[in-house]
Amino acid sequence: MPSIEARDLTKRYGSFAALSNLNLKIEGAKCVGFLGPNGAGKTTTLKIFTDLIRASSGQALINGVDVHKEKKKALDPCGVLIETPEIYPALTPREALSMISEIRGVPRQERAKRVEAVVAEVKMEEWMDKKVGKFSKGMKQRINVATALLTDPDIVLLDEPTTGLDPRGQAEVRDIVKSLKQKNRLVFMSSHLLNEVSEVCDEVAMIDHGKLLVYDTLTSVTEKFTQDGGEVEVHVDLLKDIDDKTLSSQVSPIAGVVSAEKVAARTLRIRMTGGLDDQSRLLSELVTLKIGVVSFRPSTSRLEDTYLKMIKDTL
Amino acid sequence: MTVTKYELLNYFRSRRFFVLLIIGLLISGLLTAVVGYYRPSSFVDNVLGFYASWWGSSQLATLVIILSGIFFGGDAISGEFQNKTGYYLVPNPLRRSSIYVGKWLAAFSASLIIIAEFAFITMANGFYYFGLNVPTQFGYSLLLAAMYLAAVLGFTFFFSSLFKSSSMSILVTAILFLFAFTLIQTLIVSLVKIEPWFMLTYGSDTIANVLQDQYPQHVTTGHIRGPESPIATVYNVTIPEGVAIMVAYFIVTGILGLVLFERKEFT
Numbered sequence: 410m411p412s413i414e415a416r417d418l419t420k421r422y423g424s425f426a427a428l429s430n431l432n433l434k435i436e437g438a439k440c441v442g443f444l445g446p447n448g449a450g451k452t453t454t455l456k457i458f459t460d461l462i463r464a465s466s467g468q469a470l471i472n473g474v475d476v477h478k479e480k481k482k483a484l485d486p487c488g489v490l491i492e493t494p495e496i497y498p499a500l501t502p503r504e505a506l507s508m509i510s511e512i513r514g515v516p517r518q519e520r521a522k523r524v525e526a527v528v529a530e531v532k533m534e535e536w537m538d539k540k541v542g543k544f545s546k547g548m549k550q551r552i553n554v555a556t557a558l559l560t561d562p563d564i565v566l567l568d569e570p571t572t573g574l575d576p577r578g579q580a581e582v583r584d585i586v587k588s589l590k591q592k593n594r595l596v597f598m599s600s601h602l603l604n605e606v607s608e609v610c611d612e613v614a615m616i617d618h619g620k621l622l623v624y625d626t627l628t629s630v631t632e633k634f635t636q637d638g639g640e641v642e643v644h645v646d647l648l649k650d651i652d653d654k655t656l657s658s659q660v661s662p663i664a665g666v667v668s669a670e671k672v673a674a675r676t677l678r679i680r681m682t683g684g685l686d687d688q689s690r691l692l693s694e695l696v697t698l699k700i701g702v703v704s705f706r707p708s709t710s711r712l713e714d715t716y717l718k719m720i721k722d723t724l
Numbered sequence: 725m726t727v728t729k730y731e732l733l734n735y736f737r738s739r740r741f742f743v744l745l746i747i748g749l750l751i752s753g754l755l756t757a758v759v760g761y762y763r764p765s766s767f768v769d770n771v772l773g774f775y776a777s778w779w780g781s782s783q784l785a786t787l788v789i790i791l792s793g794i795f796f797g798g799d800a801i802s803g804e805f806q807n808k809t810g811y812y813l814v815p816n817p818l819r820r821s822s823i824y825v826g827k828w829l830a831a832f833s834a835s836l837i838i839i840a841e842f843a844f845i846t847m848a849n850g851f852y853y854f855g856l857n858v859p860t861q862f863g864y865s866l867l868l869a870a871m872y873l874a875a876v877l878g879f880t881f882f883f884s885s886l887f888k889s890s891s892m893s894i895l896v897t898a899i900l901f902l903f904a905f906t907l908i909q910t911l912i913v914s915l916v917k918i919e920p921w922f923m924l925t926y927g928s929d930t931i932a933n934v935l936q937d938q939y940p941q942h943v944t945t946g947h948i949r950g951p952e953s954p955i956a957t958v959y960n961v962t963i964p965e966g967v968a969i970m971v972a973y974f975i976v977t978g979i980l981g982l983v984l985f986e987r988k989e990f991t
Binding site: 422459483487493495497505553 | 726727729730731733734737738807808809810811812814815816817818819820987989990991
């Protein structure tokens with residue numbers, strides 16, 4: 410079973426602690442989102458796991474192997490994309506990927522096929538034999554994603570993989586990550602995009618000031634924090650106008666509703682407490698009222714609510 | 725070897741490789757024209773004198789070596805940090821020492837091509853004036869030139885590991901090799917009056933000295949101009965001493981550069 414583990418991982422720059430005794434163990438085939446504000450320690454953690462920087466103390470283990478002591482063995486099962494790497498500008502994607510496949514010991518007879526397959530996966534076939542130096546940032550990032558997938562790795566470490574990509578590119582990377590999950594890979598991915606994490610990840614680890622705040626399944630984390638008094642704002646679109654009397658006498662008294670107001674003649678803004686079950690119950694009750702509910706949508710994602718609450722709490 | 729192969733490919737497609745090839749051609753072309761037109765006696769009187777003047781005492785061979793060292797070694801490591809190419813290469817199951825050695829071998833091979841170009845034109849001119857008679861000393865000088873190149877690249881890689889900025893590492897190595905070392909060597913000999921056995925440029929004097937009819941005496945003392953002028957001591961590096969200096973520089977700077985690269989962080 411693939412695993413990565415940070416054991417008392419600490420990184421100091423002088424008196425500043427970028428990471429402070431981080432303990433995190435991730436096992437099995439899943440996608441874990443690594444969240445935190447700028448400077449929280451996300452990239453620092455990933456850089457230690459990939460030998461780009463050294464820990465001041467503690468261990469970074471991949472499949473139980475210490476990256477610092479046995480780099481080759483530890484990184485062998487990993488595909489890695491940290492920040493936005495630059496490829497030697499005079500090389501073509503075919504050459505750059507061939508170089509990595511040689512370094513990673515892909516058998517000679519499989520190299521060309523593997524390179525073509527991953528380049529096709531990131532939809533860069535037309536650019537296969539053009540020099541990378543002429544590519545846009547987004548195109549380079551696609552090649553970097555292809556590089557991370559080159560050896561069909563068991564573990565994929567991604568640091569904000571959609572950086573620099575256009576919306577289509579971002580969606581394609583999300584699809585790639587989802588396909589990795591289906592292939593039973595362990596994906597550990599840092600991101601600022603909470604919707605992205607909500608869409609593709611099963612679990613989430615949040616970090617701030619170099620310390621782990623929470624690591625659990627996406628559902629547990631969001632449930633926990635919305636049930637702990639967290640408020641959710643819901644927008645409800647209606648088929649017909651709603652009068653003030655109906656709003657105050659029938660909508661506002663529903664259990665869990667903190668406030669209900671008309672934003673427009675056919676749009677309501679409801680603030681409520683509770684988790685997904687409570688949202689489901691509220692929707693059912695609104696439908697029962699026969700006020701013509703057309704859409705029902707939380708104004709922010711539950712993960713975003715959780716994130717903002719957690720990060721605010723640490724300030 | 726994989727790193728060497730693709731680094732070389734990158735060099736061969738880079739502007740700097742062709743700029744150096746053109747510089748080599750220009751220097752050789754200019755010298756060919758000057759020697760062909762003026763026919764200076766030091767060049768055309770005998771075959772050894774020709775090679776000594778063209779390859780040795782003109783200092784052009786060492787200049788080509790230094791330029792190659794600066795062009796190919798100056799930012800070989802610092803560029804990995806500044807240009808972020810290290811983020812592509814380092815997080816792979818590959819020791820940093822393999823990257824360092826691979827890049828060094830690529831720089832050495834690319835530099836050898838530039839030096840080979842200059843040597844080939846030297847020999848072509850030699851064939852024109854003296855036929856296919858190439859003195860054995862020229863072979864020794866080529867070997868010493870290759871050793872000097874190894875030492876220069878060891879040194880430039882060390883400075884390249886020391887700095888994260890490519891322009892800074894290139895600038896520092898250029899200043900050191902093109903001006904500072906020669907100046908320091910002159911000052912040591914004239915003011916401190918000791919043998920500059922610790923200077924790499926002193927060791928490189930073997931490249932020219934080995935082409936002399938008789939290898940120069942290790943230490944000579946005499947008046948600079950006439951009997952009234954002050955007495956000066958001139959040091960000529962011996963071949964074993966020169967080889968030792970170049971090997972020592974190669975090993976020491978190579979190890980130091982490697983240790984720096986191993987410890988350096990991509991922050």
